[in-house]
Amino acid sequence: MLSRPDNETLTRTGTGTPMGTLFRSYWIPVLLSEQVAERDGAPVRVKVLGEELIAFRDSAGRVALMEPRCPHRGANLFFGRNEEGGIRCAFHGWKFDARGECVDMPTIPPETMPRLCEKARIRACPTREWGGLVWAWMGDAQRVPELPQMEFALVPATHRHVSKKYQECNWAQAAEGGVDTAHFSFLHQPVASSDAELAEKAARATRGYSAKSMGEDHVRWMRDDTRPRYEVRKHDSGLVLGASRRAGAGSLYWRIAQYLLPSHAYTPSATEGQTYHGQTWIPIDDESCWVYLYSWNPTRPLTQEEIRSYRTGGAVYPEMDSNWMPIRNRGNDYLIDRRLQKTENFSGIVGVSEQDAAIQDSQGRIADRTRELLGPTDIGVVQFRRVMLEAARAATAGEVPLGQDKPEAYRVRAGGIVAPADAGFDDVMRLRFGDEVGRIAGSSQR
Ligand code: FES
Ligand SMILES: [Fe+2]
Known part of the structure; x- marks a missing residue:
């Protein structure tokens, strides 16, 4: 038997909860590698620990896992085009690489792009492939441990x-x-x-x-x-x-x-x-x-x-x-x-x-x-x-x-x-x- 607060602690895993913090303190599997088998293939929706994310494999073979919200006007990048070196928003063409960096803003004058790109970063989680699974690190980007040797x-x-x-x-x-x-x-x-x-x-x-x-x-x-x-x-x-x-x-x-x-x-x-x-x-x-x-x-x-x-x-x-x-x-x-x-x-x-x-x-x-x-x-x-x-x-x-x-x-x-x-x-x-x-x-x- 558990007290009600302990039952809540054990079962709630959203952002900021104790168990959510614990899960975000380990590498965790979030996909089968086969779900993103193809370079520049279709992005997939990934919901994990209550967070809505998308994943795709980029041209270099890296698996990206990131928030799907385009910083321009909030379109969902699930509908984006996964093309050479990143995903391009289907609404007005802004483009983001696997690390969430904005790499192109075709609607913005070139001289303002560098400054705006800085603001347009998307949160992306480090990923690794290990044992046929895509593992994600959803915790502090400064403290990434090694993968568990299962x-x-x-x-x-x-x-x-x-x-x-x-x-x-x-x-x-x-x-x-x-x-x-x-x-x-x-x-x-x-x-x-x-x-x-x-x-x-x-x-x-x-x-x-x-x-x-x-x-x-x-x-x-x-x-x-x-x-x-x-x-x-x-x-x-x-x-x-x-x-x-x-x-x-x-x-x-x-x-x-x-x-x-x-x-x-x-x-x-x-x-x-x-x-x-x-x-x-x-x-x-x-x-x-x-x-x-x-x-x-x-x-x-x-x-x-x-x-x-x-x-x-x-x-x-x-x-x-x-x-x-x-x-x-x-x-x-x-x-x-x-x-x-x-x-x-x-x-x-x-x-x-x-x-x-x-x-x-x-x-x-x-x-x-x-x-x-x-x-x-x-x-x-x-x-x-x-x-x-x-x-x-x-x-x-x-x-x-x-x-x-x-x-x-x-x-x-x-x-x-x-x-x-x-x-x-x-x-x-x-x-x-x-x-x-x-x-x-x-x-x-x-
Ligand atoms: S909403 Fe994505 S480029 Fe405009
Ligand atoms: Fe059983």
Whole structure:
């Protein structure tokens, strides 16, 4: 449960809010690179943290991200012509380069142009391309940090897949889904009357997730132990969250997630050698967000089959239309099928990603955390809120928030493992990752 002021702080991300200041203290993804693939191609509208912006790729290949208002008489540059070295306003032809500098004013006498150009600058945000995404720096232009060294961006392009999905609720409740791994015992469970049927249905329902090395046993363990014990450790870029369930005599099945500031989470199921998945929640405004989705394998290219399953709805990816709108969405109740809910799966909704979205959206456009009743399996959520509120206060006070100055601290992994029941969390972490907080071996931070 949160107080009303804390709920507001956690969820509001507009200019000048504490959480808005925190988000503007990190590089954040704002587009897929493929959305602005072409030099001098069409500008696209980008709404992020409540701000309306446009993006385009200029003739030199740089991605511009800027306010769309033409300083002349306020026309929207979305309608502008993206031409040699900048965007030209379609109204009277003023032109601006990718840094927002006015470079031409064809309606102004040449002698007054230099003085007026100075006044006609447009606010533009620095951008970088990293891991198939366009990242933006929306904070203080004097204090631009390095990009976070997230593993999906460090591997060769053949080893990763990136996409995004539209989600119709506040960013924070969607992100909470990434740290609340207890819900796997319910929301994503098949309905089955025998272990064989469970295994068969689990394989279908979790298409795209590669947890096969444990057979489908992990689904049974999750079904049978509904009270996972949580262990949470804060590290230099966020939290590592382990949850253990009984897995037969003398063993525990650990699912270990990462939450990295400001809003990245890695899913907890991959075992050693398997493909990893992550999500990044970026507010469009306070009632909707883009969820950037990525999968990567550190040691091999992704297979055609993996990529096909991601493109058609598998692992963290929903089935979507060409605008990244999930086919099963708030507007059609996620095509919930009540018969399916009795006979096939717990939710009656097809797709792990869709099940998450349905239930997160159902908490309201902005979840009211003042009326919750939390228990021991909500420890991850509680710790997430604590660390985010603390970081928002730090950013507002002008301090460096967690991880911002430690790009190498983002070189961590999440994943699952079956370990002896008497192993402590630190031992389990060393067993699975060779490090107590999941840092990648050889990371310069160690
Ligand atoms: S409004 Fe853009 S050039 Fe006049
Ligand atoms: Fe989920």
